[in-house]
Amino acid sequence: MNRPPVIIALDFPDAASCEALLAQWNEQAKPWIKVGYQLFYAVGPAWVAQKKEEGYSIFLDLKLHDIPNTVAQGVKSLERLGVDILTLHASGGSKMLEAALEARTSERLKLIAVTQLTSTDQQMLNHELGIKSSVEDSVLQLASIARSSKIDGVVCSGQEVTRIKNEIEPPFLTVVPGIRPKGHDTHDQKRIVTPTDAIHNGADYLVVGRPISKARSPRQVYEQIVQEVQEVKESQI
Numbered sequence: 001m002n003r004p005p006v007i008i009a010l011d012f013p014d015a016a017s018c019e020a021l022l023a024q025w026n027e028q029a030k031p032w033i034k035v036g037y038q039l040f041y042a043v044g045p046a047w048v049a050q051k052k053e054e055g056y057s058i059f060l061d062l063k064l065h066d067i068p069n070t071v072a073q074g075v076k077s078l079e080r081l082g083v084d085i086l087t088l089h090a091s092g093g094s095k096m097l098e099a100a101l102e103a104r105t106s107e108r109l110k111l112i113a114v115t116q117l118t119s120t121d122q123q124m125l126n127h128e129l130g131i132k133s134s135v136e137d138s139v140l141q142l143a144s145i146a147r148s149s150k151i152d153g154v155v156c157s158g159q160e161v162t163r164i165k166n167e168i169e170p171p172f173l174t175v176v177p178g179i180r181p182k183g184h185d186t187h188d189q190k191r192i193v194t195p196t197d198a199i200h201n202g203a204d205y206l207v208v209g210r211p212i213s214k215a216r217s218p219r220q221v222y223e224q225i226v227q228e229v230q231e232v233k234e235s236q237i
């Protein structure tokens, strides 16, 4: 069976907390996991490489953003860990994105560009960041920079996926955080969608953190999300 496209964000301060959660997936089929910088800075690269060996698919979310040469060297170091997806910021611009792509030695590592964070809303974009477009247009602009730099896809909210799928030439992956099943707390997220809506709009991967990690039964919430995803996919056949 294909691995469900639901990526569990391991936003934890240490390895022990991750192991406690992952103990609920004790069968051979391992889920997708996301390692962000809270965990990466705490556990280091060896832990990530170890998880890959144990059979997890790994989304390394380090959101690289620097001058082109520095990002390229970072990609070279991180590719050696064997991770499946690595993030960088689309707002670093085409030269940075192209340098990252050139540094990668194999297409097995997908490079995914973060557009506008799902914690950004219209008010913040216009009045704080000084970007005068709609959030959706800004996401599309960043996605189009990523596409023309031949990056594999973007992180965006589920609200922009339909336009990306319609306007950006495939193949182009959409990885969607800000996922909230009905009735769950939104926390600091602004542009949220349900698992059903994200998949219906065409999302390739869902990133889910607190709805799973803070749940009383994390595995149960994960399975409910996987079920929602499968139902939408079956209805699309």
Ligand SMILES: O=C(O)c1cc(=O)[nH]c(=O)n1[C@@H]1O[C@H](COP(=O)(O)O)[C@@H](O)[C@H]1O
Pocket (backbone or CB within 6 Å): 009, 011, 036, 061, 087, 114, 116, 117, 118, 119, 155, 156, 177, 178, 179, 187, 189, 207, 208, 209, 210, 211
């Ligand atoms: O790059 C990401 O994964 C990311 C981009 C974005 O725009 N919004 C976003 O929430 N994320 C990540 O997705 C996860 C969402 O976590 P929850 O809000 O707890 O589901 C966090 O680990 C964030 O770092």
